[in-house]
Amino acid sequence: MIEGPRSRRAERHARAQRRRRNTAVGGCALLLAVAGSVYVAYGRGGGSGATAADRLPGGGPATTAQDDAKAGGKQPGKPSPGVKKAARPPEPAGTLTLAFAGDVHFTDRTAPRLGVDPALGPMSAALSAADFSMVNLETAITSRGVAQPKKYHFRTTPAALGALQRSGIDAVTMANNHAVDYGAQGLTDSLAAKHSSPIPVVGIGADESEAYRPFTTTVNGVRLAVVAASQVIDITNQNWRATATHPGIASALDRPKLLKAVRDAKAHADVVVVYLHWGTEGQNCPGPEQKSIAADLSAAGATAVVGTHAHVMLGSGMMGRTYVAYGFGNFLWYGHSPYPNSDETGVTSLTVTHGKVTKAAFTPAVVDGNGVPEPQSGAAATRITDRYAQLRQCTGLADPPRG
Known part of the structure; x- marks a missing residue:
């Protein structure tokens, strides 16, 4: 089968949780606010899962271009992603x-x-x-x-x-x-x-x-x-x-x-x-x-x-x-x-x-x-x-x- 990563929204949510947990431990309200801003700023493509080369038949090793595309939805020489998602509560499990x-x-x-x-x-x-x-x-x-x-x-x-x-x-x-x-x-x-x-x-x-x-x-x-x-x-x-x-x-x-x-x-x-x-x-x-x-x-x-x-x-x-x-x-x-x-x-x-x-x-x-x-x-x-x-x-x- 062609194996894909977790949903990109789920990955963004997980990263946001980690940011909130770390800033809480640090006790820094300013960093918490910045983390929330970064969460809202992330576009659809954010994530650290497998690249297209990892999950598609015949794909070779991950390239910088593929990593960029996965991390921010963009390719070399291309503008930032055209679609950005605001943060929203996760759906119920299942x-x-x-x-x-x-x-x-x-x-x-x-x-x-x-x-x-x-x-x-x-x-x-x-x-x-x-x-x-x-x-x-x-x-x-x-x-x-x-x-x-x-x-x-x-x-x-x-x-x-x-x-x-x-x-x-x-x-x-x-x-x-x-x-x-x-x-x-x-x-x-x-x-x-x-x-x-x-x-x-x-x-x-x-x-x-x-x-x-x-x-x-x-x-x-x-x-x-x-x-x-x-x-x-x-x-x-x-x-x-x-x-x-x-x-x-x-x-x-x-x-x-x-x-x-x-x-x-x-x-x-x-x-x-x-x-x-x-x-x-x-x-x-x-x-x-x-x-x-x-x-x-x-x-x-x-x-x-x-x-x-x-x-x-x-x-x-x-x-x-x-x-x-x-x-x-x-x-x-x-x-x-x-x-x-x-x-x-x-x-x-x-x-x-x-x-x-x-x-x-x-x-x-x-x-x-x-x-x-x-x-x-x-x-x-x-x-x-x-x-x-x-x-x-x-x-x-x-x-x-x-x-």
């Missing part, structure tokens, strides 16, 4: 908060976002507020390779992974239909970027063992495992599916293999998240293949099954004890999709207590003319939230808990 958003890439109108912190704009606050947040990185990470015989091609540089980290993202999936847009050479570069990434990358690997391997971490005493795969039937799933001897993406079309990965993850984790690339473009009701695999994943022990691909939002709710979100829609997006309401998006936040989803919340946004998700308020927020809730009607899912 409670974990998760945040998810949809498709992200840095192409065309969103390419300049690599030079902006936070790259995901003001919606970064909703993502950073959770213990663990995740998006789908819908792109190859390469400047080389041969464009594959398909209509759309997306690529970016390894800087995208640092930009997402500074936007409050804790992990990304690359199990999607654009991860290998530039063939074997592009895939080689993407895997190299994964192995030196400041955040975990799941759903892609040098072989099937790596591609299906979960990212695992412990947050607030809760063991979390995240698995990713693509159910989209396309050239990527046909030609670039990871096997025992070939690199590629994790495929949900090999259902037994995905279900085994989830059952294995559940054997050692309290909470299992499955992030899928699934659905039909432009269709905001799930198809039978989505409903079928969601049911199988729920039976295998998934706490949450979420995903993207359709370029529009789909409904969400409860399938027994499993939270299912059939489609988050576009998030940081290069252009306009030719589907109604394709610019509506948002961040879905879950609270999981002792392995059970106890609260689901939605923060609405609209993708603006620069491809950036902008938070909504007032009547606009109500309109998007109400329409999103209505999408549940064709899913067969029950209303999620509101906390």
